[in-house]
Amino acid sequence: MKKLFLLICILSISISSIKAQTNDEKRIDSLANLKAKRIVDSTLKAIEESKKKSTPIPRSQKFNLKITADGTINDGNVQRQIFISRLNTSLSEGIFWFSMNPVFTYGETNKRVQEREFFTDISSTIFYQKRVYGLGFGVIEKSNLRAIEIRDLIGAGVGIRFIKDNPNAELSTSVAVIYEKTNFIDKEDIQTMRLSVRLRGNYNVFKNRLKLSHLSFFQPSLTDRKNLRWNGIATVEIPFSKRINIRASIENSYESIVAPNRKNNDFRTTFGISFTK
Secondary structure, three states: OHHHHHHHHHHHHHHHHHHHHHHHHHHHHHHHHHHHHHHHHHHHHHHHHHHHHHOOOOOOEEEEEEEEEEEEEEOOOOOEEEEEEEEEEEEEEOOEEEEEOOEEEEEEEOOEEEEEEEEEEEEEEEOOOOOEEEEEEEEEEEEOOOOEEEEEEEEEEEEEEEEOOOOOEEEEEEEEEEEEEEEEOOOOOEEEEEEEEEEEEEEEEOOOOEEEEEEEEEEEEOOOOOOEEEEEEEEEEEEOOOOEEEEEEEEEEEEOOOOOOOOOEEEEEEEEEEEEO
8 A cells, every 4th residue: 555655655755846847848939939930020120221221212213395486577678587496405313404405496587597506515413402502514606607717615603592492483693603615716816704694484374374584694704804794684484385385586796806897796586385394
């Protein structure tokens, strides 16, 4: 009887030990699983953060295109025709803004060619979204009317926006220093440094039923006070459709130094259409 009681006690102790060992193993497995889960979670989080850091931030990009065709036809005692085609392109990407604006002009008076002009400017702006921005530009010009074989300009400066973040109005000015080289057909060439002051504005009025714009330059020479140039153009556009506008423009330009038998001032009025994309 004593042996049976002793055997039962030994079995009870053995079973208790086995149960305790099993519980300890479960606790160890549970802790190991928890630790492994934390390691996996931290690894996944690190991978996600690495992806966010390595993924480039997308840049906003915008392309604008505007094509215009203007002209004037006079008949009678003086037969005069003038045609002007303009292409205005711009591309903004990040903090930069680029534009190119070629213009071709052809004109006849009494069936004789008087104007065969080509003008283009290429400009770049940095921090163009800001109120104060930097700019650099270059200009190439040829003019049969002014007897200019080739004119090159290059310059840089700063601009200021007077009206900013307004969908119906824009007004800005810029001040730059430019180098000019003008080769005349039958006159001594000119090389000079100029101060260039520009004023530009665009406005939508009457709930976008009318568009007004103006652009003017004042460019005195920094080395010769008698050498002065200025130019201004104002345009009125009436939308015909979403992309097509009917337009009228007046333009006036002045140069104090011109080729022989050429006038200092030119003024013209033109009518036409424009296409905007």
